[in-house]
Amino acid sequence: MIKKLFDWLKQPLGLIAVGIVFLAVFSAAAYGLWTTQQAPEQPVPGFPHKTHVAFGIQCLYCHPGASKGPAAGLPSQAKCWACHNQIVKTRDSALLAPLKDAVLSGQSLEWVPVAIVPDFVQFNHRAHIAAGKNCEDCHGDVSQMGIYENPQVMNMGWCLNCHIETAGDDQEKLIKLADCGTCHY
């Protein structure tokens, strides 16, 4: 039976059918890939990082965990609302209604993390800050961003490039920075 199927597929009509199926699968896959490259939907639509930076707010004011431990963290809702509650324009803004609702109802906003590494990577912000890196070295120019988008793919090659570059000619440092166990333990 299967031989019959293959024989039929070799007919012109069969070849056309194969082509149509191939195109359909290819388009679906292309669409799927395209969707994965879009910025995810966040609970506060169009959150403007650039506005916050323009007001002179330091990164660590909202993401203080970066200097202390593994995760930079999200600001608590109380912290957001402490400012926004005092600014008439933002207190009643429809754009900030999700935050206001969350604060008043005691529910949590559900943010989608953008800069994320797999679980087998033991990433720690603190070591990077301690080594004198600035936020924008990895996260790009956030002062020009609305919803945060990664400026590059955060894969292992990208990490290692910087690690090796930082080590320079110092062999001892290179061993420490390029060792598997530095990030995978």
Added chain:
Amino acid sequence: MTEQFSRRDFLKLAGLGAATTAILTGCGPASRYVKREPYQQMPEYNSVGQSTYYATTCRECAAGCGLVVRTYQGRALKTEGNANHPLNLGKTCARGQATLHGLYNPDRVQAPSTGDWDSAIQTVADALKNYKPGEVAFLMGMAPDHLFDLVSDLANATGMNGPVRYGALGMFEARATLSKAAENLFGQAGLPWFDLGGAQVVFSFGANFLETWLSPLPYTRGFVGLREGETKLRGTFVQFEARMSATGAKADHWVPVRPGTEGLVALAIGKLASELRGGAMPRVFSSVNPAEVAESAGVELEALHHLAEMFVNFNVLAIPGGAALGQSNGLEIAEAVLALNALSDNFGKPGGVYLSALAPNQTETSRPASAEEMAAFVEKMKSGAIKALFVHGVNPVFELPAALGFKDALANVELFSFATFPDETAAEAKHVFPDHHGLESWGYQRVATGVSLPVLSGAQPVVSPFYDTRATADVLIAAAKLAGGKFAEALPFADEVEFIQSKVGALMSEASGSFSAADAATFMAYFQQYGGWFKNADALIAPDGSGVLNGNVKAAEPEFAGEGEFFFVPFVSPTLAEAGANKPWLQELPDPTTTVMWNTWVEINPETAHELGLQNDDMVRIVSEAGEVEAYVYLYPAIRPDTIAMPFGQGHTAYGRYAEKRGANPADLFGVHFNEAGDLAFGGMKVKVEKVRAAQSGVGLARLESRIGVYGEALGEEH
């Protein structure tokens, strides 16, 4: 491969399928599927992405083990033992691990029955004021101790009845019997502590110390010490019991004596050992006839000789406990077994018998009420002497034998339940004012036994309360204020924490503690941080055993109530016990000896079952003088043919979706008979076995090997 479909074709198709699947599922980053929730308000001491750990005390039983709970963003995620806690040294039992299933249980009582707490407190205040002090009674569990102290203070100052404590575990452990036996033999009451770790040979007469008995974690640690002895000699363990328990399964020798003859066997071994050693026969063993005892207990005289020989070369530690004490002659059994220790002269010595240390803020030994005292309590309810009953930390409708009539007596009282879960007692209560879960609570617990140091274990909330619950201590303090007068004077505290500080702060002046501080606030902070306070010096009490060998221990034959042909051994489920059935982790945990999960079984020897025409998963009815229950048959080779056994832990009629209508409660079979110390003679009865129906396909006991029955019949259509 067939002729029409070649291996090559198969590979082509498989390859095409795999490629299509890979493309269609996409290669998107995992972040698409992750959501992160920020704090509403982040506590200052928290750091994002890092867990916060709190030391507290386990409330699953009254032993008082220290826990360290990992919390993340205000949620408790994992409990582990507190490594600095002298009692459990960083370990927990299964129940301690499952305490999270109580915290997150979907069936918790979520608000007071009056709707709001102001009216709830008013209701309690009215009851305090309107009833005469003598008409108000408190029935409390064996934990927590801080609330017991608070109610004791209230009762002492106002003339109310002092709080009565009870727990099914205390009943099955026969704590009153142990204490009374110590008093009779040593002239000093107290809870005996047996140093397994230092012993060379252990004879356990029914004590299930690796399961639930008294304080299973330290005893398990002691057992490890016995097996890996410091002398490099592997200790020997002999268990005497009619039904092999999970503890007995670890024994080198398992001696299936007839229920109730444990005391006679102990005396017979003592006599044989004394003969082997030569010299004058100690008076305590002189009256017993080993040949008759062997006959009566159903063991070979040769076996008793063999066991007696161990006394010649080794220090033998003899432990009375569990089912052996729940007999009509339970007190005599306890005394006879304790007396056996005199042969090794091990009273107050390493590897021997001690009386447990008193806790730091304790001046005299205390024990929960015996069943006989509970019967008197029920009588007071029936006669109208008690008109308002406050119940906390115990579920008497389930935990007391039905035959005591507690449930019927409730008709005569106004019942206030402070239950965290909708248990059987709360279902009967007019008022249900839920307390927090143990992980949301302040408190302390005195460690009653299991450690040589005096330990006061501290509890603090590891998470904010999830529901509209309130600490019972706070409710009582507020109600006493409202009631005014002597009530307000008795509890002059702003809240529960202030009360605890007043009690714990009294320890500041004590020397040689685990920590010290110059001011009360710092002391309290350390108390929370370390999960308790303990003295650094051993305080085990060495009992005076000088008169034991020349004493007199009666050893009568046991009496059995009922007309059945089988001895009945109810035993506490090592995983569920009295309050574990509403936690799915514990239900799903296979019983250590049978691997049964989610249900109740009856253990019957295969030979007996063959005679009765019974097979695995047949449904039988067990009939005693007091009642009857139905359960599945489990053919168990490690039980005497004249004995059947049933676990205690299931058979709830309330207590949430995981516990309700599942299995049967052997306590429904218990008649009202006591031993001389007042503990229930729960093993002192004979029962009948009747076949209800044969095993059916797809219905039966869920086991590790087969989950038949978990989601089928056992969920409730049948029972």
